[in-house]
Amino acid sequence: MLRAIGLTKTFGAQTALDRLDLDIRPGEIYCLLGANGAGKTTTINLFLNFIAPSAGEVQIDGIDVTRDPVATKQHVAYIPEQVMLYGVLSGLENLDYFSSLALGKRLPRERLLQLMDEVSLDAGAAHKRVSAYSKGMRQKIWIAVALAKQAKAYLLDEPTSGLDPQAASEFSSLLKRASEGGVAVLTTTHDLFHAKQTATRIGIMKKGRLVESLDSAQIGQTDLQALYLQHMRD
Amino acid sequence: MRQEMRLLLAERSLWLVSALFLLLIGYALYNGVHQTTLRDRAQAAITTDDARTRADQLSQLGRIMAGREVPSPFQNPADPARMGGGFGAHHALMPSAPLAPVALGQTDLFPGQFKVTYQSKIHFIHANDIENPWHLLSGHFDLAFVIVYLLPLLIFALSYNLLSVERESGTLKLLLSQPLALRTLVLGKVAVRAGVLLGLAVLVPLGVLLLARPESAGAGTSTLWWSLLVGAYALFWFALVVAVNAFGRSSASNAMLLVISWVVLVLIAPVLLNLGVTAASPAPSRTELATRTRMVTIEAMNRYSKLLSADYRHIGKPEVLLPKDGKIEMSGRALASYSIQKQIDEEIQPDLDRFDAQHARQQQLVARYSLLSPAAVAYEGMTALAGTGARRYAHFHDLMDGHHQAWKKFFFPRIDGGIAITEADFPRIPRFVWTEEDARLIDRQAFPALLKLVMPSLLLLGIAAWRLRSYPVV
Incomplete structure (x- = not known):
């Protein structure tokens, strides 16, 4: 449903996203973790065609986002950190x-x-x-x-940032219900706990590259934290 | 668009701008209808007065010829020198066009009536209406003024932050995450704002005109062109707003840029255009023309000084003033006055022709380079459609010239030959007949004006479309 193939974005000499490959199927919740500037929001912006890719391709429901952005947006719902x-x-x-x-x-x-x-x-x-x-x-x-x-895919950029625990929990429940209904979800967060609780798969990004991609069920909360910190230190 | 309208209605700005615009339109229309009505009434009074004077003169001539009244040397309807001069003069009138109230134009500078005599036209073309000095200083507050000067500012007030506010408040990302192209979003926003402003600018005046001047219902072509011109002028400013917004600057920067554009295009460009035209094709000085007229008058008065000071024997012997066998003896003073005026007319005419030709050249230059200021194009176009522009005045002058020639052709041989005016001559005395200018001329002037507004609008929209492709959403 949500697919990135060799997706690259550069701003001048700086590479914000480097050859990202992603394939998120219906019913999956893929959570991108990473420090500020890791390329998480850039990925979301590329899926929404807010910015054009320097190389590679982005697809939503098999449609190239850059070729027919209006058509792809019929299938996608975007929830930013600040809903204004x-x-x-x-x-x-x-x-x-x-x-x-x-x-x-x-x-x-x-x-x-x-x-x-x-x-x-x-x-x-x-x-x-x-x-x-x-x-x-x-x-x-x-x-x-x-x-x-009735979007087929959700793109969420730090959706629980700044929410109180109850609101964050309600949000996670809504997300899970949507996923159970066959919605493909790509979400970004700094919150490892939220990622572990919500996601079916977790990706760790660093300096524009996807350095780890894990099945959420196969990793514990403590191991995830250790792995994340290790990548941030390297 | 319906949703955008709901959003606008929920904000105060639309209500404020609409109320202000309606107020301005209302006052401008009141002013336009009032001024035009005053003018129409004045012309109706002149027409009635002219007809009554002519009827009185005919009746007086009948009494004189029947021996029931003794002629006066200054008011003798049998005397061709008196009838061709001020005593028998009739007015040439330019009636108000149906759309006159929407653009009073140059009515404060150019009179709509001339009292035509055998004298040189130099004596009656500058006899202006008595005008309120404030009007002369500031111009009339009419609908054309509201549209040309104030409508752009109201467009800015509603749309200077068309996109920038959405970006600054964070709603742009939410809007563009929907199946909606940026161009469609801009188009919807502009269409709603243009609909509101143009609805007020076109429909309200048309309604008021139909009520206040039902004859305007017959001016369908002019009304259509006028509506298109207002639409094209608004299109230009909306295109500018979209182009400025498309560069992705902040709302404050957009506002500043737009106000600067308004100052340049509405205030500075017309002045520069005027200065450029005056420098490229300077008009002969009116002062020189006045001095030349005085010199020619003095020469003519010296030439006919003996006749002018001839003994005025007719006052004591009114029977001399009676026509005999179709002939009449005119007083020396009347003949001298006629001869002086004829000489002035002949000698000053080349200067007047030169003046008119130069004025026409200036008008051509203004028309050619008015593209530099959409405000100048719109104003010229609106006054032309309202019948208060330079072209209709020139048409009036042409008609008046023809009438003046006919007047002189009728009276000169009678004065030169000492032939008395008879009752049978009265219906043959030339009358000024107003004929409206060719309607095709309206199309011929309105269409290029429309193009001069639409072409730069399309250019601006092209720039906007190009910039919108790389608009910084984030």
Whole structure:
């Protein structure tokens, strides 16, 4: 579903991503770990065609992202670290706005309220202006957009950063439910605990290269931490 | 677009800008309709007065010929020198065009009526309307002013941060993670804003005009061109906004760049254009023309001084003023005045022709280089469609010239031959007949104006499309 083949991105003389190969199948949650500047966000940006690759190819559902970016975005939902919605609109209006952009048509009000309910936002919150929302609430709205879109793949960039433990746990549950429904997930994080708890596969990135790719079930929390720190020291 | 509209409606800026724009349009239209109505009423009063004067003169001539009234030397309808001069003068009038209220144009500088006599036109073409000095200083506050000068600023207010604000607030990434091309996003945003502003700029004036001046319903072609011109002018500024946004600078930088562009294109370029045209093709000095007129007048007065100071015997003997066998004796003073004016007319005409030719050359240069300022193109185009521009005034002058020639052709032989004006002559006295300029001329001027706005707009949109391909989303 999400595929990178020899994906490379350079900014001037600096190589941000170096020949990355990834293949994330439906139902998989692939978590990229790495220090700042390791190339995690660059990878996500390349999948979204926010930046053009210097070499290699990115595919979503078999479609080359650079050739037909609009088509690939029909299948993908992106959740950034900071979900910045329109503060002058209510949560429900934001959901209406973005879901209509995602689907090319407006959803009935009942369906929008149902989506709000699915992400645990009650009717009171739905009609409040988003400027009064917490980060976790804004993220839930955005997950509701992803649900409305029925995306086949999720691209998440540090999604739990700054969330309180309860919100992070709720988020992980939502993610797992989506994965069980056949969604392919590529997520980046600094949080080893979150990665171990959520991911089916874990990749460690360093200076633009994927230096380790592991099956999450085959490695313990302590071993993962030791392995990660070893790569960071080398 | 519906979603973008909802977003705009939720923000205060759209309401504020729309309310301000509506207020400006309302005041400009009130001003335009008021000024045009005043002008129309003044012209209607002149027409009525001219008709009544002519009827009175005919009636007076009847009484004189029947011996029931003694003629006065200064107001004798049988005297061709008096009838061809101020006593019998009639007005040449340029009526308001249906769209006149939307652009008062040069009505503050060029009068819409001339009192035509046998005198040289130098004596009546500069007899301007009495104008409010403030209008002369500042120009009229009309719809053309609102559109040409203020509409770009309102476009900036709504769209200077079209993309930059989305990038700065982090929503651009969320928008572009949806199946939506950046160009489509920009197009939707521009379409909504243009729809609101153009809806107000075109539909409100059309509605007001139809109510205030129902005759404007007949000016379909001009109205269509006017709407297209306003649309093309707005397109230019929207294209500039999109091009500036496409470079990916901050909202503050965009605002600064756009305001600088407005100052250059709306305020500085027309002045530079004017200076350039004046330098390339300087007009003969009006002061020199006035001095030359005085010199010619003095020469003519010296030449006819004896006749001018001839004994004025008619006052004591009014029977001399009665026509006899179709002939009439004119007073020495009246004849001298006629001869002086005829000499002035003959000698000053080449200077006037030179003046007109130079003015026409300047107009051609302005038209050719107006491309430098979309504001100049739009303003010239709007005044042309409203019938208050240079072209319709030139047409009026041509008609008035023809009427002046016909007037002189009618009276000169009668004055030279001492032939009295009879009652039968009255219907044959030339009357000024206004004929509207050829409608094809409107198309011929409006189409290039439209092109001059659309071409740079397309260029700007091309630059924007090129820059948007590498727009820094992150």
